[in-house]
Amino acid sequence: MLSFYNTLTKSVEPFEPLNASCVKIYSCGPTVYDVAHMGNMRAFVFTDVLQRVVREVGGYPVRWVMNITDIDDKTIRDSSQGSEKWRSEMGEQSSDAKANLRTFTLFFESEFRRDLQVLGISMEHFYQMPRATEYIDDMQTLIRDIVDAGYGYASEGSVYFNVAAYAKDYSYGRLFAIDAENFREGVRIDADEYDRESVSDFVLWKGRKDSEPYWDFELDGENIPGRPGWHIECSAMSKHILGLPIDIHTGGVDLRFPHHEDELAQCCAGYHVDEQARFWMHNEFLEIEGKKMSKSLGNFYTLRDLEKMGHNPLDIRFALLAGHYRAVLNFTFDSLQAASTARTRVQNIIWDLLDAAGLDDATGLTGAMPPDVALAFGNDLNVPQALARMHEYLGANANVKSDPDAAREVLGALKAINNVLAVWTFTKRPAVNIPDAIRTLADQRWAARSAKDWADADRLRTELTNSGWTMKDGKDGYTLEPLS
Ligand code: AMP
Ligand code: ZN
Numbered sequence: 001m002l003s004f005y006n007t008l009t010k011s012v013e014p015f016e017p018l019n020a021s022c023v024k025i026y027s028c029g030p031t032v033y034d035v036a037h038m039g040n041m042r043a044f045v046f047t048d049v050l051q052r053v054v055r056e057v058g059g060y061p062v063r064w065v066m067n068i069t070d071i072d073d074k075t076i077r078d079s080s081q082g083s084e085k086w087r088s089e090m091g092e093q094s095s096d097a098k099a100n101l102r103t104f105t106l107f108f109e110s111e112f113r114r115d116l117q118v119l120g121i122s123m124e125h126f127y128q129m130p131r132a133t134e135y136i137d138d139m140q141t142l143i144r145d146i147v148d149a150g151y152g153y154a155s156e157g158s159v160y161f162n163v164a165a166y167a168k169d170y171s172y173g174r175l176f177a178i179d180a181e182n183f184r185e186g187v188r189i190d191a192d193e194y195d196r197e198s199v200s201d202f203v204l205w206k207g208r209k210d211s212e213p214y215w216d217f218e219l220d221g222e223n224i225p226g227r228p229g230w231h232i233e234c235s236a237m238s239k240h241i242l243g244l245p246i247d248i249h250t251g252g253v254d255l256r257f258p259h260h261e262d263e264l265a266q267c268c269a270g271y272h273v274d275e276q277a278r279f280w281m282h283n284e285f286l287e288i289e290g291k292k293m294s295k296s297l298g299n300f301y302t303l304r305d306l307e308k309m310g311h312n313p314l315d316i317r318f319a320l321l322a323g324h325y326r327a328v329l330n331f332t333f334d335s336l337q338a339a340s341t342a343r344t345r346v347q348n349i350i351w352d353l354l355d356a357a358g359l360d361d362a363t364g365l366t367g368a369m370p371p372d373v374a375l376a377f378g379n380d381l382n383v384p385q386a387l388a389r390m391h392e393y394l395g396a397n398a399n400v401k402s403d404p405d406a407a408r409e410v411l412g413a414l415k416a417i418n419n420v421l422a423v424w425t426f427t428k429r430p431a432v433n434i435p436d437a438i439r440t441l442a443d444q445r446w447a448a449r450s451a452k453d454w455a456d457a458d459r460l461r462t463e464l465t466n467s468g469w470t471m472k473d474g475k476d477g478y479t480l481e482p483l484s
Contacts, residue, residue: 001057001058001286001374001375001378002014002015002053002054002057002058002378003015003378003379003380003399004031004050004279004281004381005246005281005326005380006176006278006279006280006281007175007256007280007281007282007400008174008277008279010311013279013379014065015058015247015279015282017055017058017060017098017247018245018247018278019326019362020060021061022047022060022061022062023054023058023060023061023062023063023087023247023248024062024063024207024242024243024246024247025047025050025051025054025062025063025064025065025235025246025247025248025249025250026064026065026066026067026234026238026242026246026248026249026250027030027043027047027064027065027066027067027250027251028045028066028067028069028249028250028251028255028260029044029067029068029073029123029129029257030068030069030071030076030108030112030236031069031072032068032069032070032075032105032108032109032112033072033075033077033079033085033104033105033108034078034085034108034295035108035111035112035115035302035304036115036302036303037294037295037300037301037302038291038293038300038301038302038303038306038316038320038331039252039286039292039293040182040252040292041115041119041251041303041316041320042252042285042286042320042329042359043068043251043252044119044121044281044285045119045121045320046118046250046283046320046321046325046381047064047066047250047283047380047381048121048125048363048422049321049325049420049421050248050250050281050381050419051064051125052125052382052419052422053377053378054248054422055419055421056369056377056416057369057374057377057378057420058378061244062125063113063127063315064126064127064128065126065127065128065130065237065238065242065406066240066362067106067130067131067132067233067234067237068107068109068112068125068129068130068131068132069099069132069230069233069484070100070105070131070132071100071132071134071213071227071228071233072103072108072192072426073191073192074107075101075104075213076097076101076227077483078214079097079100079101079103079104079105080100080102080211080212081093081100081211085104086104086334087107088108088147089107089330090103091103097211097212097213097356098212098214101131101133101213104261105131105273111132113129115303118307118313119303119313119316119317119320120313120314120317120423122422124246127241127242128216128241129239129246130237132228132233132237132421134225134226134403135236135237135240136215137231137235137327138236138239138240139227139232139233139235139236139267140205140215140217140231140236141216141236142231142239142270142271143159143204143205143217143219143228143268143270144179144219145269145270145271146161146204146266146269146270147159147220148218149269149270150162150165151166151269151270152172152204152269154219154222154224156207157187157207157208157224157226158188158190158203158204158205158206158207158224158226159200159203159204159205159224159311160201160202160203160204161202161203161204161218161262161265161266163183163185163199163200163201163202163265163334164183164185164186164203166199166265166268166269167183170268170269171458174259174261174264175248175257175260175264175280176196176256176257176260176261178196178257178261179196179467181320182196182197182198182199183199183200184198184199184200184227185200186200187200187201187202188201188202188203189201189202189203190203190206192229192230192231192259193230193258193259194258196257196258199258202229202231202262203229204228204231204232204266204472205219205224205226205227205228205229205232205455206215206226206227206228206229207224207226211451212227213227214226214227216369216456230259230265231258231259231263231266233378234259234263235263235266235267235270235276236273238263238267238277239267239271241343243273243321244267244271244273244275245273245275245276245277245278246276246277246278247277247278247279248277248278248280248281249263249277249279249281250281250282250283250461251281251282251283252279252282252283252285252287253282253283253284254285254292254387256280256281256282257343260280261302263276264276264277264466267312269402274397282326283325283326284318284325284326284327284328284329285328285329286329286331287327287328287329287330288300288331288332292332293331294352294375303330306336311336312340314423314424314425314446315339315340315341315343315344316339316344317335317338317422317423318339318340318343318421318423319331319335319336321383321421321423322325322383322384322387323383324340324382324383324384325381326380326382334431342415343424346390346394346414346424347424347425349414349422350411350414350424350425350426350479351428351429352401353400353401353407353410353411353414353422354405354411354427354428355401355427355429355431356400356401356402357404357407357408357411358404359408359411359428360427360428361426361427361428362408362412362426362427363427364414365408365411365412365426366412366415367409367411367412367413367414367415367416367429368412368413368416368417369413369416369417370389370393370413371388371416371418372389372392373386373389373390373393373417375380376387376388376389377420382422386417386420389405390414390417393413394410397410408462411426413461421475430480431479432480434469434480437467438464438467438469438480439480441460441463441464441467442460442464442469442471442478442480444460445457445460445461445464445471445478446477449456449473464471464480465483466479468482468483469481469483470482470483473476
C-alpha cells in the first residue's frame with residue numbers, strides 16, 4: 001500500500017517496515033539558535049504528513065524522533081557573552097558558557113515547540129525529542145569506535161573522520177554523488193557545513209576554543225576537551241533511541257550532503273552496520289523569488305511574522321503541504337491566499353455537513369478514508385492527487401445534505417483524510433465576529449444606499465470587499481459574511 005522515493009536508490013520503492021510492530025522515523029530537527037523560518041517548517045510539516053500517512057494509511061504504529069541541535073557553531077556563537085541575540089526574557093548572562101548555551105537554546109526550543117503545535121504538529125506523535133547535549137557520552141563512544149576501527153584520527157586537538165580510509169572499505173557518496181576529483185585527501189575541514197567541492201576529512205570532535213563550552217573527552221589515554229561535530233550528533237542519537245537500522249530518515253534536500261552522507265558513514269564505520277536507514281527521504285526547498293528561503297540570505301518569514309499579518313496557521317500548514325514534497329514550492333502571498341480559499345471551501349462543506357447531520361461536534365467521529373485518496377497518499381505522499389480525489393468524492397456526494405446518516409458518513413471520510421492533513425476542524429461553525437470598523441462601513445453603505453447615493457454605496461462596497469467582507473442587502477437590513 002505504501003511506496004516512497006528513496007534517495008539511496010533514487011527510485012520509488014514499496015515500503016515495508018523492518019519490523020511491523022513499529023516504524024522508526026528519525027528527522028533532523030532544528031538548530032535552536034533562532035526561531036525557525038517557513039522553509040524549516042516545510043521540512044517539519046513534510047515529516048509530519050509522512051508519519052501520519054504511515055500511521056493512518058499504512059496502519060503501523062510509529063516511533064518518531066526529531067532531535068534538537070543545541071550545540072553547534074551557531075548556538076555557541078549566539079549564546080556567547082555580549083551576543084546581540086541574547087534576549088531579556090533569558091535573564092542575565094552568566095560567566096559559565098555552558099549555562100548560557102543551555103538557557104539560550106532552551107528558549108528557542110520552547111519557541112520551536114510552540115510553532116510546531118500552532119502548525120498542527122502534535123507533541124503526542126513524538127516518541128522523543130532529544131537534545132544533542134544530553135547524548136555527549138554516546139557520541140564520544142562512537143568516535144572512539146570509529147578511531148579504533150581505523151577510520152578516524154586525532155590531529156591538533158580535534159578528531160577527524162578519515163574519508164580516504166573509509167572509502168577503501170565502504171562506498172562514500174551513496175546519498176549524493178561526489179566527484180572523486182573533488183576529494184582533497186589529507187585536508188581537514190572544521191566547518192559543519194561545506195559543499196561538494198570541499199570533500200575532505202570532516203570533524204568528529206572539535207577541540208575547545210577560547211571560552212567556548214566544552215566537555216572532557218578521553219581518547220587513547222589523552223584528554224581532548226571540546227565538543228561534538230554536528231554530524232556525529234544524529235548518528236549517536238538515532239542509534240541510542242531507535243536502534244539501527246531505522247526505517248526512514250528525513251530532512252531537507254540540503255542535508256543530503258554533507259550531513260546525511262557523513263551520518264551514514266559514521267554509523268557504518270563505528271556501529272558496523274550496513275545501513276543507518278532503509279529509506280532516506282528529503283523534501284525540496286521552499287523558495288522565495290527563486291532562492292532558497294534561508295536565514296543567511298535574509299529572505300525569510302517566520303510563523304509569527306505571518307500570524308501577525310493575520311494569516312490563519314491552518315492556511316499556512318495547508319500551503320506548506322498541498323504541493324508535492326519533492327517539488328520546489330514558491331512562497332508568495334498570492335499562493336497563501338489561494339491555499340486559504342481552497343481550505344476554507346472544504347471547511348464550509350464540513351460545517352454544512354455538521355448542520356445536516358445534526359451534530360455540534362464530530363471530533364470523535366471515525367470513518368473510512370475513500371480508497372483512492374488513501375492510494376494517493378500512499379503513493380509517495382502525493383497530496384495534490386489525494387486532494388483531487390477528495391474533491392471527486394465530495395462532488396459525487398454533494399446531495400447528502402438532506403440525509404443525516406449519509407452526511408455523517410461523508411464527515412467520517414473527511415475526518416479520516418484530516419487525520420493525515422490536519423487542516424480542518426470538526427466543531428460547529430463559529431459565530432461570526434464582525435469588527436467594529438467593518439460594521440461602521442456597512443452602516444455607512446446602508447445609509448448611502450437608502451439615500452440612493454449609488455456612487456458612495458458602490459465605493460463603500462469595494463472598501464468592504466477589499467477588507468475581506470461581503471455585504472448582502474435585504475429588504476429591511478443587511479448581513480455581513482467574511483469572504484472565503
Ligand atoms: P536547520 O535548523 O538549518 O538545521 O534546518 C532544519 C530543517 O529545515 C532541515 O531539514 C533543512 O533541510 C530544512 N530547511 C532549511 N531551509 C529550508 C527551505 N528553504 N525549504 C525547505 N526546507 C528547508
Ligand atoms: Zn541530523
